Amino acid sequence: MAVVSxxxxxxxxxxxxxxxNRPNPVSVGTIxxxxxxxxxxxxxxxxxxxxxxTMPAEEWALQADKLNITFSTINTIVLVLSSxxxxxxxxxxxxxxxxxxxxxxxxxxxxxxxxxxxTYLMGAFFIGGQIFEYTELVHEGLTISSSAYGSVFYMTTxxxxxxxxxxxxxxxxxxxxxFAARRFGHHEATTAIVxxxxxxxxxxxxxxxxxxxxxxx
Numbered sequence: 078m079a080v081v082s083x084x085x086x087x088x089x090x091x092x093x094x095x096x097x098n099r100p101n102p103v104s105v106g107t108i109x110x111x112x113x114x115x116x117x118x119x120x121x122x123x124x125x126x127x128x129x130x131t132m133p134a135e136e137w138a139l140q141a142d143k144l145n146i147t148f149s150t151i152n153t154i155v156l157v158l159s160s161x162x163x164x165x166x167x168x169x170x171x172x173x174x175x176x177x178x179x180x181x182x183x184x185x186x187x188x189x190x191x192x193x194x195x196t197y198l199m200g201a202f203f204i205g206g207q208i209f210e211y212t213e214l215v216h217e218g219l220t221i222s223s224s225a226y227g228s229v230f231y232m233t234t235x236x237x238x239x240x241x242x243x244x245x246x247x248x249x250x251x252x253x254x255x256f257a258a259r260r261f262g263h264h265e266a267t268t269a270i271v272x273x274x275x276x277x278x279x280x281x282x283x284x285x286x287x288x289x290x291x292x293x294x
């Protein structure tokens with residue numbers, strides 16, 4: 078009987094609790110949406126190179142010489158650095174630290190609010206710089222209707238500028254939701270994280286645009 082009992086016990090399946098980590102649907106949805114945005118910018122790049130191939134080289138070079146590469150480089154550096162401050166905000170969101178724990182200028186004690194506010198200001202600086210550049214180019218006679226070069230320049234950089242503006246609005250939403258919440262939790266952190274995906278995306282797109290339009294004239 079002991080043998081039978083042992084055999085029965087051995088034959089009885091052992092039930093184990095298996096934890097399955099499923100991807101966050103908000104993150105997955107954001108990534109899928111960014112993939113569609115990538116296709117949109119790919120079409121803009123295709124349009125840019127098509128016009129470049131069909132436009133006379135002398136006329137293209139004449140229009141491209143009007144660009145202020147030094148100023149645009151500074152503007153680009155600010156936008157790229159904003160990606161790092163945005164990621165710092167994400168780290169604090171993942172640690173559920175919405176606000177600073179020390180004095181204002183002790184940046185190592187900053188929380189998500191402070192890092193995200195700095196990111197917003199840097200993004201706003203970029204947009205302001207782009208508007209200033211547009212104003213200078215218009216004064217030099219480069220408008221969206223002045224030439225094919227002007228059309229593709231303003232369309233590619235302009236659509237990117239609209240995406241950056243959308244990111245700034247998203248930052249305001251993240252900050253507003255965090256301040257309105259009684260307790261900073263998972264939902265607030267997730268909102269900050271998926272917004273950072275978008276911001277990193279527009280930063281990478283701009284690096285590609287800057288390289289093509291300003292450096293590879």
